[in-house]
Amino acid sequence: MAWRRLTVSEITTAQGGEYVLLRLDKRAGGGELAACEIVDLRAELQAGNRSILSRRLQELMEDRLARKQQIMLFLNRRGMAGFVSCRACGSVLRCPHCDVSLSQHQNGRLICHYCGYEIPMVNGCPSCGSSYIGGFKAGTQKIQELTAKHFPKARILRMDYDTTRSKDSYEQILSAFAAQEADILVGTQMIVKGHDFPNVTLVGILAADMSLNVSDYRAAERTFQLTAQAAGRAGRGSREGVALIQTYQPDHFCIQAAKAQDYGIFYQEEILYRRLMHYPPVWNMLHILAASKDRQEAAECMDAVAGWIQAELKKAASGSVWAHFQMIGPADAPVARIKDVCRRVLYIKHPDYGILIRVKDFLERRLQNAPEWKKVIIQFDFNPWNG
Numbered sequence: 001m002a003w004r005r006l007t008v009s010e011i012t013t014a015q016g017g018e019y020v021l022l023r024l025d026k027r028a029g030g031g032e033l034a035a036c037e038i039v040d041l042r043a044e045l046q047a048g049n050r051s052i053l054s055r056r057l058q059e060l061m062e063d064r065l066a067r068k069q070q071i072m073l074f075l076n077r078r079g080m081a082g083f084v085s086c087r088a089c090g091s092v093l094r095c096p097h098c099d100v101s102l103s104q105h106q107n108g109r110l111i112c113h114y115c116g117y118e119i120p121m122v123n124g125c126p127s128c129g130s131s132y133i134g135g136f137k138a139g140t141q142k143i144q145e146l147t148a149k150h151f152p153k154a155r156i157l158r159m160d161y162d163t164t165r166s167k168d169s170y171e172q173i174l175s176a177f178a179a180q181e182a183d184i185l186v187g188t189q190m191i192v193k194g195h196d197f198p199n200v201t202l203v204g205i206l207a208a209d210m211s212l213n214v215s216d217y218r219a220a221e222r223t224f225q226l227t228a229q230a231a232g233r234a235g236r237g238s239r240e241g242v243a244l245i246q247t248y249q250p251d252h253f254c255i256q257a258a259k260a261q262d263y264g265i266f267y268q269e270e271i272l273y274r275r276l277m278h279y280p281p282v283w284n285m286l287h288i289l290a291a292s293k294d295r296q297e298a299a300e301c302m303d304a305v306a307g308w309i310q311a312e313l314k315k316a317a318s319g320s321v322w323a324h325f326q327m328i329g330p331a332d333a334p335v336a337r338i339k340d341v342c343r344r345v346l347y348i349k350h351p352d353y354g355i356l357i358r359v360k361d362f363l364e365r366r367l368q369n370a371p372e373w374k375k376v377i378i379q380f381d382f383n384p385w386n387g
Contacts, residue, residue, distance in 0.1 A: 009281040011267050012282075032235065034203070034240075034243045035240065036242075036245060041054065041207075041246055042087070042088060045132065056244060065183055069200070071200065071203075072184075072233055073147065073203075074192055074204065076188075076209075083213040084110060084122075086128060088125065089127050089128040096117070097112070097114075097117055100114055101215050109121065111331070113215045115328045140187060151184070156183070156184045157173055157177055157186070158186045161188070177197065178197060192232075200235075200241070201239050201240065202241070203234040203244070205227055207246060208223065209247045217279045221254075221270060224254045224258050224263075224270075228261050253265075254266060254269075281383070284351065284356055286349075286382055287347055288302070288345065289378070289379040290302040290344045291342065293342065294342070297375065298344045301344075302344040305363060305366075306346055308363065309327055309359070326348070329345055329347055332344060
């Protein structure tokens with residue numbers, strides 16, 4: 001059986017008595033967890049260092065290379081495309097209605113993929129006025145090139161989507177690193193998923209808050225999981241390990257909990273946020289997706305669905321099935337077009353899962369009697385993991 005970190009929803013269910021919650025409090029083999037340090041990338045910029053490799057990380061890398069020990073550099077690319085942040089103060093442009101980050105589109109607009117709220121792209125940070133505001137551009141190849149420039153004698157491997165396309169390339173890269181044929185492994189989240197390299201004593205988490213800023217209410221949970229998993233790759237042998245967490249938001253509870261490698265601390269904070277914003281698992285969510293090759297057709301269909309719901313809400317008496325809903329959208333899906341198929345989404349939140357099922361049944365009946373939308377693909381999903 002493979003061990004993994006539980007989700008916020010699973011922890012909540014376990015606390016309710018439906019599951020037995022088993023805790024793994026010690027590392028396999030009895031070793032100590034890696035010591036975790038946080039580097040504030042805002043301070044790096046203020047000190048004149050514009051490199052993705054902080055001064056502290058470069059210092060530790062020099063030490064480990066001199067000792068013939070191995071290093072992993074993890075670039076958290078999940079959600080890196082789209083959001084806009086300030087490198088001077090660390091603030092992120094967020095939707096005022098949904099508390100998720102706004103996504104930057106090619107037309108120069110910043111859009112919320114939950115409710116459709118949008119504003120023009122800004123030239124300066126609304127919080128501090130700095131001009132160092134924009135999207136995060138670095139990728140793993142650029143990190144590899146930068147690392148090679150700083151440490152020309154180091155042997156460097158890269159593991160990402162591009163380097164693992166061919167047959168057996170994934171296993172070949174991991175086998176070469178395990179055989180200590182390379183000093184540094186640069187990669188995305190595929191390098192932090194349960195690998196055990198005893199000679200790795202340093203893990204650099206280059207941009208821990210990338211996934212913290214993705215347009216998803218689970219962003220903090222996913223960020224904690226990835227950061228804690230990455231930290232867990234260091235010091236798995238007889239030598240002590242260090243995990244360096246680089247971030248623009250060092251005081252965020254998710255980053256602090258990852259530093260402590262304590263899921264309980266994270267959960268206590270995160271469940272308060274879910275309760276305040278009426279997100280799962282405190283409330284339930286029905287996700288409705290309309291897909292069509294005709295963008296206007298998908299939009300009009302989803303507008304019609306939203307109209308049916310609003311009409312029922314207006315007629316609803318207190319205590320009825322339709323009372324106390326929260327509806328978000330319609331808006332473009334986070335990935336608005338796939339293979340020329342346009343996608344629109346609508347979210348409905350309610351504490352009672354059974355009532356959302358009744359709403360889904362009602363909408364399916366209405367759609368069956370609406371021949372103008374026969375060509376539109378409609379999908380329903382409850383408490384979706386990927387919105």
